[in-house]
Amino acid sequence: MTLRVLGDTGAAEDVLQEVFLQLWRNPGAFDSSRGNLGAWLAVIARNRAIDGLRKRRPETDIADVAVSVEPDMAGDAERARAMEKVRGALGTMPAAQRSALEMAYFEGLTHIEIAAKTGEPLGTIKTRIRTGLLALRKTFVA
Amino acid sequence: MSVHEQFAEDLALYALGGLLGDERVALEKHLAECSACRRELEELRGDMALMALSAAGPAPPRRARQRLMDAIVREPRAATVRTGRASWAPLPWLATAALALVAGWFWRQNDQLAQRVARLENESAGQQAQLQRAREVVETLTATDAMRVTLVAAKTPPQPQGKAIYVRDRSSLIFLASNLPALPRQKAYELWLIPTSGAPIPAGVFKPDAQGSATVINPHLPAGVEAKTFAITVEPEQGSLVPTMPIVMVGAGG
Numbered sequence: 400m401t402l403r404v405l406g407d408t409g410a411a412e413d414v415l416q417e418v419f420l421q422l423w424r425n426p427g428a429f430d431s432s433r434g435n436l437g438a439w440l441a442v443i444a445r446n447r448a449i450d451g452l453r454k455r456r457p458e459t460d461i462a463d464v465a466v467s468v469e470p471d472m473a474g475d476a477e478r479a480r481a482m483e484k485v486r487g488a489l490g491t492m493p494a495a496q497r498s499a500l501e502m503a504y505f506e507g508l509t510h511i512e513i514a515a516k517t518g519e520p521l522g523t524i525k526t527r528i529r530t531g532l533l534a535l536r537k538t539f540v541a
Numbered sequence: 542m543s544v545h546e547q548f549a550e551d552l553a554l555y556a557l558g559g560l561l562g563d564e565r566v567a568l569e570k571h572l573a574e575c576s577a578c579r580r581e582l583e584e585l586r587g588d589m590a591l592m593a594l595s596a597a598g599p600a601p602p603r604r605a606r607q608r609l610m611d612a613i614v615r616e617p618r619a620a621t622v623r624t625g626r627a628s629w630a631p632l633p634w635l636a637t638a639a640l641a642l643v644a645g646w647f648w649r650q651n652d653q654l655a656q657r658v659a660r661l662e663n664e665s666a667g668q669q670a671q672l673q674r675a676r677e678v679v680e681t682l683t684a685t686d687a688m689r690v691t692l693v694a695a696k697t698p699p700q701p702q703g704k705a706i707y708v709r710d711r712s713s714l715i716f717l718a719s720n721l722p723a724l725p726r727q728k729a730y731e732l733w734l735i736p737t738s739g740a741p742i743p744a745g746v747f748k749p750d751a752q753g754s755a756t757v758i759n760p761h762l763p764a765g766v767e768a769k770t771f772a773i774t775v776e777p778e779q780g781s782l783v784p785t786m787p788i789v790m791v792g793a794g795g
Binding site for chain 1: 561593
């Protein structure tokens with residue numbers, strides 16, 4: 400078990416390092432038109448981690464990824480507030496929706512895999528994933 | 542708008558990397574020519590960045606940062622920095638957010654391990670219960686204050702009796718005796734396993750209690766011996782390696 404944790408810990412660090420180094424080698428990959436740098440990096444790191452988890456080659460060039468996000472999270476206080484809101488939104492989500500969203504986001508499962516796992520119709524899962532993401536966004540619309 | 546509606550759900554799946562095959566190709570084709578959908582994709586990625594916040598946990602390991610700094614020192618930056626292109630102002634937040642994301646992964650791992658521990662604890666509790674039941678059976682069999690009753694045909698005078706239960710593959714033997722005659726001091730009964738071939742094997746020395754009852758539980762036996770007969774002799778208290786005639790009780794396996 401310990402070995403497994405260390406293995407995964409190492410893998411997570413590798414992903415992070417790879418993303419930072421890519422940016423370091425090629426700072427042009429990101430510019431302010433791609434959105435908030437932190438948000439952009441979070442998305443890239445998540446995608447790379449999932450690629451690693453699923454043992455597939457990175458599918459998109461990092462330079463092609465643009466991110467648009469409402470809250471400004473440059474400061475600690477703003478970020479803490481945003482974090483609280485996101486957790487609140489997840490907390491009030493119906494359990495099935497939250498679970499579909501988390502499986503897609505954290506485990507990198509496709510909607511087909513999630514439907515197979517939960518035994519629910521494909522359309523339901525698709526809707527849950529999208530509505531789940533939109534619910535997070537809505538939290539920040541005044 | 543109906544076209545965009547049609548792609549709305551696919552866009553979310555695409556952002557998460559879950560859209561494959563033809564659907565993916567079709568969507569990418571549409572994205573190339575539809576700025577509204579491209580904007581929606583950016584927004585969905587923004588939502589994914591928000592989702593990362595939900596996983597932010599305790600501070601990431603210090604060595605992760607050190608490792609990165611070491612790697613950067615070794616890494617000459619190939620491209621020249623074009624001023625005005627990249628905005629490095631939010632660098633501290635960048636580092637914090639990304640490290641927080643990684644910390645989130647650790648937290649999730651931790652959570653999964655905690656669930657696994659709970660499952661193992663559960664299994665372990667089940668095994669404990671089984672063990673407890675087994676222990677109770679053995680304690681009943683071996684209790685000094687147990688009442689031992691042998692039922693025989695009516696009007697038969699009490700007969701010395703022994704029951705041997707032997708499982709060869711486990712080399713496990715349980716022997717229960719009743720109505721055994723008392724023995725002189727410094728003498729004891731000895732149980733023998735007589736194999737289908739070879740010499741009798743000592744299978745435990747015992748003395749009956751005041752009621753003439755005795756038990757032998759799992760004496761030390763060689764592995765996997767095929768038993769033909771069990772027999773009892775009277776031996777010195779410390780037991781013998783070879784039976785002393787006569788055999789006082791005997792029984793063959795069915």
